[in-house]
Amino acid sequence: MLTTAQVRARVPATELVPVRVVDSDVHPVPRRGDLVDHIPEPWRTSFFLGHRVGDTIIYDAPDYAHSKAMRVDTFPANGEFPGSDPDMAFRQLIMEAGSDIVILEPTVKATRLPEATAAMATAVNRWLDAQWLDAHNNWHQRWRGSICVAIDDPQAAVAEIEHWAGHTYMSQILIKAEPRPCWGDPRYDPIWAAAVKHGLPVSCHLSRGAYETMPMPPVGFPSYNHDFMVTYSLLAANQIMSLIFDGVFDRFPALRIVFVEHAFTWILPLMWRMDAIYAARGSFMSITRKPSEYVKEHIKFTTQPLDYPEDKTELTRAFEWMEADKILLYSSDYPHWTFDDPRWLVKHLPPTAREKVMFRNGIETYHLPETVPALPGQIRVH
Template sequence: MTQATPGSVAETTVVDTDVHITVDEERIAKYLDEPYRSSITDSPHPVFPSSSWDQRMGGKIDDHFSTFTDPEDIQQFQADFQIEYPIINTFEPLGKFSQPDLAVNLMRAYNDLLLDVFLDDYDFLGLAAIATQKPQEAAAEINRVADEDQIVGIYIGTSGEYPPVGDPSNDPIYKAAADNDLSVVFHGNGDEFMFDFPHHNKGFNNYFEVQTLGHAWQQMAAMSSLLGEGVPAKFPDLNFVFLEAGIGWVPYMMHRMNKIYRMRRSEVPLLEQSPEEYVRDQFYVASQPLGEPNNGDDMKRLIETLGADMLMFATDYPHWDFDHLEEMDKYLQHYFTPEERRKVLYETPVEAFGLNI
């Protein structure tokens, strides 16, 4: 790949594939049916489960960024960071809720809030939150919101999902997404490591160990489940997107699954080609959190392995550890052609989400 001619970000159309809104419990409760509204507002016990890890290092980490409570916050972000098209999501991973009916009601509530506050009167793009605890009701929710032009995908937090996302019981979700031309988005999390890997969570001594593994392990499990159950083969027109796990895990998974596929092909009869081919045909990966190799050439080789047809840019704003556009763009401008840079920042997300922009 040849080196790009330096260009201004201001001259480039940028799609940010992972922007979170901030929704506190009191606000979402207004969109819930009873008895779930009262269970959130009146219960003396936390309804939203969370781990006890000290993510803020005793106050050393300033988390004042983590508030996007109204559309004006996003508009200011667009102006400050030169992001023309933010794809926003409600962030909360619904798989962690033990009560299926609560999860389903939260799913509808988050989507109603997203449409009511952020999409109906603004030109943002959004992802519909999905709770997999009741796949048929999740499919009905997809059909309910699919006619909204600004909904460009469905959003599944890969935290606490049981059974795993590839399980055939979830096929109604994928069928509804495919029928409505909506991409399926999986989002990794750190705090919810406790639900997916409880033995490790209990044994680790600090959040460094958890945050290093949490997002990537969840996405690796999701990808393995999807391929192992033949989901992309069953739904060949469906696009799958992975957010907030970085990119380093993807080449490993493609090559590892290829090897296991050749040894155990009879266990995955639905796959008609290698796992890597499915990943390259139907899967897309967002950049954040971009790794920080000591040698920049290592990042160049990693991006080359993925290719600009799979890679998309994401900030993860407004989280305090977000990736600034300049972090990604320094590699794109230094190592890659203007055409490849344009793909990562604009054309590949347009393809992944079927955007009409």
């Protein structure tokens, strides 16, 4: 096991070990007060410090009042929020669960004002760089960050991408799924162009938005929060159709999109339906291939949440039909209550897809190294 002296020294080992688990969804959280100084003016003073601070519950996870939808063992002893302690996350996620490289996806407070959301994205990027990706907290070289941007403000988003794209440990661009109009609109093309220019995938994490920016089904807002958990998959389906049928992947052939926490088993019938429409009406479309081919080349999904039927063999068949080895990335969703341990998840994958899903797709998607400094005592998943 790592000794106290080794951890204090914070010097990576010279011995390298192969990467066997890439976790594509982990949520770091600022400690109280850490983010404020990173918010650029005038938004720090005129907007965020002038707003009421409170706990608006928009997520009714089991036992929310007690654990805030987090794993109960992830609360630091100092009273801060789960995900706020890089050393604790390192111990639980890397040493004890066995993840080798972790993609950090912090939350950006979404507002009705795109400029304010952009200011918060800037602050989150500065904080992540200073307190997770710095030499002190990323001494083991396992953390990888996300360039958070406000997709509602394409000009500011491109500026943020250009600022951080050369960072050694920034591995993707992170946006939300709720903007209107949908992603196929040309107004977002500068963001896709910047992503392609720097070879960065664009990851979309489910969000809650604010007010009318919340995801709304065609029939209006649902009655309960748990309804929202299902509608996120429908939201992703709409964005995928827009990306394909509006020609985004034809305009940007190197663009790669990752849908995080939107589930994925629904993509199979959606591919069937899109391909059927293409077969019937392809002559009226500007796209050049079957929609399912665009999905398999350009789009990835994270494994959490993993929805499966009572008969696990049906899940195995679905994995094979949708060619899961091409489109899935392992994710844990740490430190949330829905955490999927890599040692548990790997057992639910078809043997032929395990290496691709657990690490090879992640290495390719995020342009990660195939080896990392060894950590004596770390759990090795497979």
